[in-house]
Amino acid sequence: MSFSIFEFYQYSTLQNIQVDLIAAQDIEREVKGYSESLISGIREKEGFNIQNPETLQIENNNISYLFFEGYTERVKDLKNWQIENGVLRDREDRINPYQSNILVFEANSKVYGIVFSGINRAKAITKDCFPAETWGHVLPVENKITEDLLYWIFKRFIDTPRESLATEYQLHVTALESYMGKTRDNVNAMRGEGSRISTILGTLAFLFNNEELRAIRPAIQHGNEKVLLEIGLTGTFKTWSNAYRGQHFRTITGQRKENAIAIFIFLKILPSLAECYKYHKDKDQWSPQLKVDFLKRLGTMIRDEVDSVLIKIEQENLDIDENEGILDSDYEEFELEIEDDDDEVIE
Incomplete structure (x- = not known):
C-alpha cells in the first residue's frame, strides 16, 4: 500500500x-x-x-x-x-x-x-x-528524507548488518530488497530488486554517482516490530501488511491492520531513522567524504565480483569443451546401447 x-x-x-x-x-x-x-x-x-x-x-x-x-x-x-x-x-x-x-x-x-x-x-x-x-x-509533512540518508542506510546495512543503527535505538535494517535511481538529467530510471541487490547494487554508473538514489526498500525492525518500507524522496511511502512481523498488531486484520502499520511507521520508524542518521553525522561517523569512500569501496567490491564471475564462466566453458571431446569418443558406443533396448516401452 x-x-x-x-x-x-x-x-x-x-x-x-x-x-x-x-x-x-x-x-x-x-x-x-x-x-x-x-x-x-x-x-x-x-x-x-x-x-x-x-x-x-x-x-x-x-x-x-x-x-x-x-x-x-x-x-x-x-x-x-x-x-x-x-x-x-x-x-x-x-x-x-x-x-x-x-x-x-x-x-x-x-x-x-x-x-x-x-x-x-x-x-x-x-x-x-x-x-x-x-x-x-x-x-x-516535512519527513527529513534525503538522498544522503538513503546512502547512509545502504552503508549501515552493508557494513554492519547485525548492529542497531545507533546505540540508543533498537532499530535495525535486516534486509534491503530494492532501490531506485534516476540519471541526473532525469531521462532514465533504474531499479534493482531482490534479496541480493545490496551486494549487486545495479551498475557501476550508479555507484560512480552518475545516478541519483531516489528510493530504497529496507526491512526495518524497531524493537520486536518488523516492517518492509519503501522510503523515497517524493513524500510517497510504501509498505506491505503481509510482510509485517511483530506483537503490536498480530491480532488485527484487514484495513485496521494497514492503518495501524502506517501510524506506527510515522510515529516510530521515520523519527528513529532521522535521529539515528543525525547521531552519526554529529559524531562524524557519516560525512560527504565517508560517502565517497563508501562508493569507491563498493565499486571495488563489484569489480571483484564481476572478475570472479568471469573466471567461473571461463572455467565452465573449458569444462564444456573437454566434455564434448569425451562425448564424441563415446557416441558410437552410446548409440549401440540405445539400439539394444528397442523393445523397451517408454511412457
Missing part, C-alpha cells in the same frame, strides 16, 4: 477536527470553462464511523484515529467532451473521479492525516476536500 502524510495546521486535537468532519458537507467547485459543478467531499467507510474513533495501542501509547474516504472530481480533457455536432458526452465521460482512504489522528498536540495514495493524488484530494478557507493549511 502507498501512503502520504499531511498535517492539519488548524487543529491540535482529534476532537476538534472530528466536529468539523461530522458537520462536513459536499463541496461544489466551479471550474472555468466547465458548465457544471464538480463535487468534492468525504464519505464514511463501511465498518468505520466518524463519530466513533478507532483506538490502537503502540507500546505504552493509546492512539485514537478517524477513518473515512476522500472523494473529488477533476475535468477530463475539454477536447474530448463532445461526440459530434456539439453533443456532449455523458457526465461520467467528462470527469475523472478520484478517491482515497484517509485517516486522521492526534500526536504531540498536532493533527496528522495519512492519505493512502501517492503524493500527487493525495495533494489533489486534500486540496479539494479540505479547502484552506475552511480547514486551514493542510500540507505534506
